[in-house]
Amino acid sequence: MISGDLAERGEVLVYRQLKARLADFPIETHLMLGNHDDRGHFLSVFPEGPRDEAGFVQSAILRDGALFLLLDTLKGPPSSAGLYCTQRKAWLKGELARARGRPVYLFMHHPPFSIAHDLMDLILLDDAEDFLSLLGGHGVRHVFFGHAHRPISGQFRGMSFSAPPSLVHQLPLVSGSVATIYSDEPAMYAVVHADPDKVLVHMDAYLNRSPAQMDPDAERGTWF
Template sequence: MGLDPFARFEACLDDIVRFHRDAAFVVISGDLAERGELLAYRQLKARLADFPIATHLLLGNHDDRSQFLSVFPEGPRDEAGFVQSAFAHDDAVFLMLDTLKGPPSSAGLYCDQRKAWLKTELARAGNRPVYVFMHHPPFSIAHDLMDLIMLDDAEDFLALLPSGQVRHIFFGHAHRPISGQFHGMSFSAPPSLVHQLPLVGGSVPTIYSDEPPMYAVVHAGPDKVLVHMDAFLNRRPADMAPEAERGTWH
């Protein structure tokens, strides 16, 4: 579609290292490849080898679990072999979920084996706040196309999340910047690093659109969850003198 995913990925990582090297960790929220290609996973692994920030990889509907694990055999997985993990940081628990259903469907799935793992990890978290990362949104995002391929068993999945325990849900999949609340839980999603989906079908003549790629910068603590979307490839100086507007604003 006229876009170079490797160049954009490289630019994204470089920007993160330049401006957010102090980040606790990075999460790449799925669709690590276009068709689960071994070469794509090998290139991803090679690029991340010298990336200085701990990085967690999720699987999306474009991924292939067995191909991914053949390249990342050391990667975390649950007892059933799904690419899921949990870790604690700053007295909070972060859950990385595997919602890959598999072809031919692009929708997500969270089966009984994965649910059993999630129940165990939520119980283990106790009273600590929980942050959930997943590829597929577990509710409607009011987008006619993407709502057809959200998480299949969304109601059953959401029933597993205790009220008040989950502080925020982060997801991908939508190719749009999205944020809001659902049943008291806040959520957010960044757009893709490559093509996007127009908010309104027909607003452009193609199914996908060329809109700014972004990554999210998250500040999470006991009193707030703050998510910034940074359009790193579209950050240019304004048409103004560099010394302008440098007075006291407060």
């Protein structure tokens, strides 16, 4: 799942480049939209891309007894916040009704609650309570979101959630701790084990991995 902000300014050229890069990518990939995306430009390059009946980039994947719902929270410029409008809600209501007790995993770009970050909290999902009211009683096991440019996990009203950092720049936890708004911190992707009794999220700082600078005796000690 690539959780949105596929391009910086929704450029057609970037979507073409992404499509070319994914052509021989060995892992099944599902694309989602974020506030930096342009739905029309995206669909012009990915005409076969996931779309609900109203034309939003939303899809449902039923696999291994679980329902994975990929939401389109793109509001559009000039706002960087997210929006989940009446049409999108209608789709989500229908999909949740079809879950019939199966565990549901939600994927969305914008977090639907405060993440206690002074900048990001300005551009969350609009009308989040309205959105959250749709979820009650539907067995949502985990909410995956992007947008935060920080590794975050926790629990919100009984739903666990997680977000990986960005693959490019990050947002420092403490604003002002660097001279720029964004910071260079390790990029990570997440590997998720969604099992019947457990949701496990590994974050992998794959660009910053190198041999440990430690004494071999310490490394191989029988501390366990």
